[in-house]
Amino acid sequence: MNKIGVLGCGRVGFPLAKTLLDNGYKVNGTSRSLDKILKLSKSGINSYQYVINQNFNESPFYKSLDLLIITIPFGKNKMKSKSFHDFITQLVEIVKKESIKNVIYLSSISVYGSSNKLSNEKTKCNPISESAIKILSVEKILNNGPFKTMNIRLGGLIGNNIHPIHSISGKEFNKGDQLINLIHIDDVVGIILKILDRFPNENNIYNAVSPYHPLKRDYYTLIAKEFKILPPKFIFGERLRKIISSDKFIKEFEYNFKQKNGVSLLKHKLLNK
Numbered sequence: 001m002n003k004i005g006v007l008g009c010g011r012v013g014f015p016l017a018k019t020l021l022d023n024g025y026k027v028n029g030t031s032r033s034l035d036k037i038l039k040l041s042k043s044g045i046n047s048y049q050y051v052i053n054q055n056f057n058e059s060p061f062y063k064s065l066d067l068l069i070i071t072i073p074f075g076k077n078k079m080k081s082k083s084f085h086d087f088i089t090q091l092v093e094i095v096k097k098e099s100i101k102n103v104i105y106l107s108s109i110s111v112y113g114s115s116n117k118l119s120n121e122k123t124k125c126n127p128i129s130e131s132a133i134k135i136l137s138v139e140k141i142l143n144n145g146p147f148k149t150m151n152i153r154l155g156g157l158i159g160n161n162i163h164p165i166h167s168i169s170g171k172e173f174n175k176g177d178q179l180i181n182l183i184h185i186d187d188v189v190g191i192i193l194k195i196l197d198r199f200p201n202e203n204n205i206y207n208a209v210s211p212y213h214p215l216k217r218d219y220y221t222l223i224a225k226e227f228k229i230l231p232p233k234f235i236f237g238e239r240l241r242k243i244i245s246s247d248k249f250i251k252e253f254e255y256n257f258k259q260k261n262g263v264s265l266l267k268h269k270l271l272n273k
Contacts, residue, residue: 001066003025006029007050013029016189017040027046067100071106088141092144092145096145101147102150107154109181109244119242121205156183165232169229172235176215184258187257198253220232
């Protein structure tokens with residue numbers, strides 16, 4: 001693979017596109033923001049403005065791509081169901097028209113829904129929220145396309161000053177007895193680079209979650225100290241033991257997670273009490 005298109009150069013797509021460029025790939029990228037377009041261009045990325053509810057059929061973004069990586073958080077988009085379905089269907093038609101042979105879609109572990117067990121790629125999906133239902137529908141539509149699709153189900157994102165602790169600092173939080181299922185942005189990039197080294201020959205699904213799952217109570221207390229902000233106010237809530245396993249990817253690709261932003265530090269402290 002030589003030329004890669006990153007559809008959505010946001011908090012994951014931008015560092016991904018820059019890393020791909022640094023690794024010798026030709027990279028096209030999109031953004032809704034004109035300011036971000038300029039930033040992409042200055043980084044050496046061929047940049048195109050993209051608005052999700054506008055026709056993008058004739059854009060040169062797709063021309064001669066060997067791989068399309070879709071990072072758009074469709075679950076957070078507020079398009080109505082029909083418009084959303086039409087957009088995804090149109091995207092598949094563009095990929096077919098441009099003869100793009102490979103697609104990576106950054107999906108989400110939210111497709112598994114709430115559970116009290118260990119879940120892997122063979123676990124039946126049970127999306128509960130509207131966003132999770134949308135995300136799973138994207139997976140299914142892409143899987144039916146005449147190209148190879150890798151659905152990468154990401155855990156909660158951390159890194160580059162992004163962390164859920166900022167939204168719950170000082171607030172009441174009733175999920176302290178649940179387990180974390182997070183992934184650092186550096187690991188998202190690292191996983192994609194691994195896939196590019198050995199792209200599977202058929203459609204596949206991989207979970208991408210750090211293989212360490214402390215209690216949210218312990219984790220967020222430590223992370224609040226690291227960021228020097230107030231920890232959440234932990235109150236009684238449902239005690240789910242949901243764990244999303246990434247063992248399949250770890251074994252098939254011999255990948256070692258970086259476990260940044262306090263996970264390794266917390267593991268050390270808990271093991272050495």
